[in-house]
Amino acid sequence: MLTSASMRRRLPVSLGVLGVLIAILCLAGVVVALLALRAGLDDKDGGNRIVYGLTLNPSGFDPHIHISNELGIPFYSIYDTLIYRHPQTMDFVPGLAERWEMAPDGLSWTFALRRDVTFHDGTPFNAQAVAANLDRITNPELASGKALALLGPYTGYTVVDDFTITLHLSEPYAPLLDGLSQVYLGMASPAALREYSKNTYQWHQVGTGPYRLEEIVPGDRIILRRNPEYAWGPVFYAEATDQSVDTVEFRFYTDPATRSLALESDAVQMIGELLPTDVELLLGNTQLRVLRVPIPGLPQQFFFNTKRAPTDELAVRQALLYATNRTEIVDAVFQGQSPVAHGPLTATTPFYDPAVEALYPFDPTFAQSLLLGAGYGDSDNDGIWDRDGEPLRLTMIFPSWNQTPEVAQLIQSEWRDIGIEVELIRVPDFPTLRSYALEGDFHLIAFYDFGVEASLLNQFYMTGGANNWSGFSDSELDGWLHEAVRQVDAGTRAALYSSVQQRIMEQAVVLPIREYVNLNGTTARLDGVIFSAQGWWPLLRNLQLRP
Amino acid sequence: MANGWRRGRLRAALALLAAAIALAVLAPWLATHDPRRAVPEEQFQPPSATHYFGTDLLGRDVFSRTLYGGGRTLGVALLTVLIALGPGLAIGIAAGYGGRWLDAGLMMLMDALLAFPSLILALALIALLGSGTVQVALAVGIAGIPSYARVTRAAVIQARSLPFVEAARALGAGPRAILWRHIVPTAAPSLLAFAGVTLSWALLNGAALMFLGYGGDIAAPEWGVMLADGRAAFRNAPWVALAPGSALSVTVLAINLLAGGLAEHPADG
Numbered sequence: 001m002l003t004s005a006s007m008r009r010r011l012p013v014s015l016g017v018l019g020v021l022i023a024i025l026c027l028a029g030v031v032v033a034l035l036a037l038r039a040g041l042d043d044k045d046g047g048n049r050i051v052y053g054l055t056l057n058p059s060g061f062d063p064h065i066h067i068s069n070e071l072g073i074p075f076y077s078i079y080d081t082l083i084y085r086h087p088q089t090m091d092f093v094p095g096l097a098e099r100w101e102m103a104p105d106g107l108s109w110t111f112a113l114r115r116d117v118t119f120h121d122g123t124p125f126n127a128q129a130v131a132a133n134l135d136r137i138t139n140p141e142l143a144s145g146k147a148l149a150l151l152g153p154y155t156g157y158t159v160v161d162d163f164t165i166t167l168h169l170s171e172p173y174a175p176l177l178d179g180l181s182q183v184y185l186g187m188a189s190p191a192a193l194r195e196y197s198k199n200t201y202q203w204h205q206v207g208t209g210p211y212r213l214e215e216i217v218p219g220d221r222i223i224l225r226r227n228p229e230y231a232w233g234p235v236f237y238a239e240a241t242d243q244s245v246d247t248v249e250f251r252f253y254t255d256p257a258t259r260s261l262a263l264e265s266d267a268v269q270m271i272g273e274l275l276p277t278d279v280e281l282l283l284g285n286t287q288l289r290v291l292r293v294p295i296p297g298l299p300q301q302f303f304f305n306t307k308r309a310p311t312d313e314l315a316v317r318q319a320l321l322y323a324t325n326r327t328e329i330v331d332a333v334f335q336g337q338s339p340v341a342h343g344p345l346t347a348t349t350p351f352y353d354p355a356v357e358a359l360y361p362f363d364p365t366f367a368q369s370l371l372l373g374a375g376y377g378d379s380d381n382d383g384i385w386d387r388d389g390e391p392l393r394l395t396m397i398f399p400s401w402n403q404t405p406e407v408a409q410l411i412q413s414e415w416r417d418i419g420i421e422v423e424l425i426r427v428p429d430f431p432t433l434r435s436y437a438l439e440g441d442f443h444l445i446a447f448y449d450f451g452v453e454a455s456l457l458n459q460f461y462m463t464g465g466a467n468n469w470s471g472f473s474d475s476e477l478d479g480w481l482h483e484a485v486r487q488v489d490a491g492t493r494a495a496l497y498s499s500v501q502q503r504i505m506e507q508a509v510v511l512p513i514r515e516y517v518n519l520n521g522t523t524a525r526l527d528g529v530i531f532s533a534q535g536w537w538p539l540l541r542n543l544q545l546r547p
Numbered sequence: 548m549a550n551g552w553r554r555g556r557l558r559a560a561l562a563l564l565a566a567a568i569a570l571a572v573l574a575p576w577l578a579t580h581d582p583r584r585a586v587p588e589e590q591f592q593p594p595s596a597t598h599y600f601g602t603d604l605l606g607r608d609v610f611s612r613t614l615y616g617g618g619r620t621l622g623v624a625l626l627t628v629l630i631a632l633g634p635g636l637a638i639g640i641a642a643g644y645g646g647r648w649l650d651a652g653l654m655m656l657m658d659a660l661l662a663f664p665s666l667i668l669a670l671a672l673i674a675l676l677g678s679g680t681v682q683v684a685l686a687v688g689i690a691g692i693p694s695y696a697r698v699t700r701a702a703v704i705q706a707r708s709l710p711f712v713e714a715a716r717a718l719g720a721g722p723r724a725i726l727w728r729h730i731v732p733t734a735a736p737s738l739l740a741f742a743g744v745t746l747s748w749a750l751l752n753g754a755a756l757m758f759l760g761y762g763g764d765i766a767a768p769e770w771g772v773m774l775a776d777g778r779a780a781f782r783n784a785p786w787v788a789l790a791p792g793s794a795l796s797v798t799v800l801a802i803n804l805l806a807g808g809l810a811e812h813p814a815d816g
Contacts, residue, residue, distance in 0.1 A: 127766045232806065256779065257778055257779045257781070259653060260782075274778060277604070277779065277782075278782065278783075280783075281782055281783070313721060329587075330585065332585075332587035332590050332604065332606070333604070333605075393780050405765055406605065407765045407766065408765075409585060409605060410585050410587065410605055412766060413583065413584055413585035413605070413766075414585075417772055423764075424764065424765055424766060426760060426765050428760070
């Protein structure tokens with residue numbers, strides 16, 4: 001604020017002001033004491049209790065509506081899904097459905113449901129409950145962001161009997177089971193769905209899972225309490241013991257620099273997305289553990305704009321891939337805590353094809369020869385290559401998270417060494433990123449998503465796909481991607497996805513940087529720290545807190 | 548004796564500020580490395596004979612970046628003060644010397660703007676203007692106009708009622724002559740001192756907006772940007788944040804000392 005220089009001389013504070021100040025301080029002291037007392041009382045009746053640090057505050061928490069991966073961290077344990085994916089083998093294992101069967105024509109799937117399941121509010125779980133959930137998700141008024149998409153070509157259901165339901169599809173759809181295993185298709189209590197509106201249900205969520213939602217204070221905390229009746233978990237859920245965690249309180253740590261401090265001061269007992277540069281400090285502390293959890297799906301990457309010169313030319317895109325020293329980026333920015341990415345899928349994703357790893361070794365000399373072949377050269381000797389008087393200048397758009405600004409600066413520095421100039425534009429949020437993508441006002445743009453199913457690629461690479469920001473179009477690739485979701489046989493799918501991954505890299509549509517790894521930190525007193533197959537969501541049921 | 552101490556303090560402040568400006572201007576000759584060039588193998592090197600202030604996450608030389616950053620930071624601050632100065636002076640003189648209605652109207656407008664904390668107002672302006680170096684100077688500058696207008700008006704009113712100004716008026720001097728020959732020179736010292744204070748405030752607010760990431764080119768060296776980069780790495784490499792932080796503090800201190808000295812002893816300046 002602006003203060004006049006002469007104000008310094010007006011010193012003596014009147015006694016009245018002093019008195020008021022003292023009164024305010026006393027009052028503040030009383031408030032602090034009361035708050036401390038209340039916190040102390042909370043601790044006593046909580047049993048085993050941990051605080052879990054969330055890294056962003058999602059815009060919404062309803063898995064049927066909202067798309068954030070972060071919401072699954074608490075809510076994966078509120079809900080059960082019809083099917084689970086085993087975290088280690090990635091196999092499908094029974095959840096709320098004991099058995100399932102696909103019709104020979106692939107156009108319907110029948111699920112036999114468990115008979116011993118009740119929701120947290122006492123409502124029994126049955127085929128009508130599944131029907132109520134499907135009705136809600138497919139209702140256009142709900143505007144589901146992800147759950148509806150996971151159902152694919154779903155057309156409707158038939159309730160066969162109280163504990164059998166059939167889902168109908170307009171064409172065979174192999175990724176259905178994977179969709180049903182995600183938190184977005186968690187089964188909610190039909191009674192609660194009736195009681196609350198589409199906007200208010202997210203504050204009163206009721207599932208069948210191992211934890212109950214006790215309290216949500218938006219932007220402040222989410223409190224879960226263990227469900228003592230829970231006895232219908234999938235095979236990989238542990239039995240409850242007296243070291244099971246009774247209460248999990250989620251708090252928000254949106255500033256990455258504060259996370260390791262919160263862990264070291266024991267303000268949280270578990271937290272994700274630590275800064276890579278903090279890991280070494282934490283590893284030296286015997287009270288703590290660091291877990292590197294690979295996230296399947298697309299790597300952290302940049303799409304090339306294949307609709308705008310000069311990245312519409314294959315040779316230029318390939319040159320940029322050869323010119324990027326990914327090992328250097330991973331070592332410097334991610335401290336070697338993540339693997340280098342080579343293709344459109346990460347190595348932990350089913351149907352990953354390691355053939356892409358040999359394609360673009362770091363070779364700046366070869367990159368320059370490709371550019372020479374495309375007609376570029378430094379005709380005016382200013383260090384930046386040009387063609388027909390146009391300097392080789394590219395625009396790169398990226399968000400502020402996941403150390404992308406540091407990655408971008410390193411790429412800028414690497415590419416300048418071979419005569420390519422890059423303009424860096426950091427955007428504050430996803431809507432701004434998307435508006436750049438829709439206007440096509442970029443050469444490279446950072447964009448990716450996560451998931452176990454390789455069909456995640458469709459929306460990014462198919463002609464006209466919802467997330468096809470590169471503008472790439474290849475009818476043969478479209479055919480493979482479409483066929484791969486119709487085929488249930490794993491061998492056939494693997495062969496198709498091999499072709500897909502190789503074509504994408506041969507055509508240099510994307511610049512992969514690193515495979516995403518969530519750096520989680522926990523107190524060493526916490527055992528049984530396991531994450532779901534999707535990588536993001538912890539199995540709170542398996543946590544054991546040693547005294 | 549107290550006078551000698553004050554004069555020494557003023558000289559020291561002047562020397563510090565001159566040094567900061569000189570270092571910023573001479574950066575291309577003094578820098579030991581390219582401030583933008585990343586050398587990842589040399590990440591987080593502590594200060595040494597090759598890297599006087601160490602290196603950052605991407606292995607860039609912090610000494611060279613601090614030198615170059617000074618030019619950008621000080622340049623933005625100067626531009627900010629100029630942007631605030633022009634309209635602020637004009638509005639203040641118009642209000643202080645113009646008619647009663649003009650005064651009331653202008654000051655009501657300025658008070659309305661003053662109701663916003665200036666950094667919040669600058670943030671709102673950035674949302675309108677978009678990010679970039681000039682935009683930051685514009686946002687902070689516009690947010691500073693009301694304070695400048697207020698102080699100018701007060702100085703003008705004070706000068707207007709001084710006996711020799713009254714005397715000049717009684718002798719039949721025209722309003723324009725009174726304004727330029729008597730009021731402006733009388734009000735100038737306190738306005739100059741205020742401009743000094745505004746410069747340090749412009750420096751801090753500009754750096755704050757840069758720190759928050761509104762400065763455009765993120766690879767360009769700038770003290771606020773360097774502080775933001777250094778904050779995440781503070782536990783590994785405190786020098787990355789300490790170098791620009793100290794440079795910013797010392798410069799602001801020098802400006803404040805200078806402005807304080809000028810206000811007390813205009814003749815010494």
